[in-house]
Amino acid sequence: xxxxxxxxxxxxxxxxxxxxxxxxxxxxxxxxxxxxxxxxxxxxxxxxxxxxxxxxxxxxxxxxxxxxxxxxxxxxxxxxxxxxxxxxxxxxxxxxxxxxxxxxxxxxx
Numbered sequence: 243x244x245x246x247x248x249x250x251x252x253x254x255x256x257x258x259x260x261x262x263x264x265x266x267x268x269x270x271x272x273x274x275x276x277x278x279x280x281x282x283x284x285x286x287x288x289x290x291x292x293x294x295x296x297x298x299x300x301x302x303x304x305x306x307x308x309x310x311x312x313x314x315x316x317x318x319x320x321x322x323x324x325x326x327x328x329x330x331x332x333x334x335x336x337x338x339x340x341x342x343x344x345x346x347x348x349x350x351x
Contacts, residue, residue: 269341273338274346278342281342285300285302285303303351304349305346311340315339318331318334
């Protein structure tokens with residue numbers, strides 16, 4: 243196989259992985275910091291629970307970056323069900339999801 247054909251094959255593999263969700267965009271922490279203001283409405287509530295309806299709200303500060311990306315993508319595509327989270331995730335581009343995850347994962351608890 244020639245070098246050019248190997249390079250083309252590599253390009254196809256990388257493109258396929260990106261389309262399949264195997265690779266994620268690098269997150270921009272500075273932009274993520276701007277985007278998380280809506281997250282704090284629930285996830286920033288002291289005691290990590292919501293008033294009504296009463297339910298525990300997971301702590302997301304310091305969470306694993308890939309976990310945050312995966313969770314938001316699952317909400318965005320209807321694989322995880324929660325009306326508020328689905329609406330929030332659907333309002334974010336893939337890059338914005340990566341940005342939010344980069345920022346939140348960079349914080350310590």
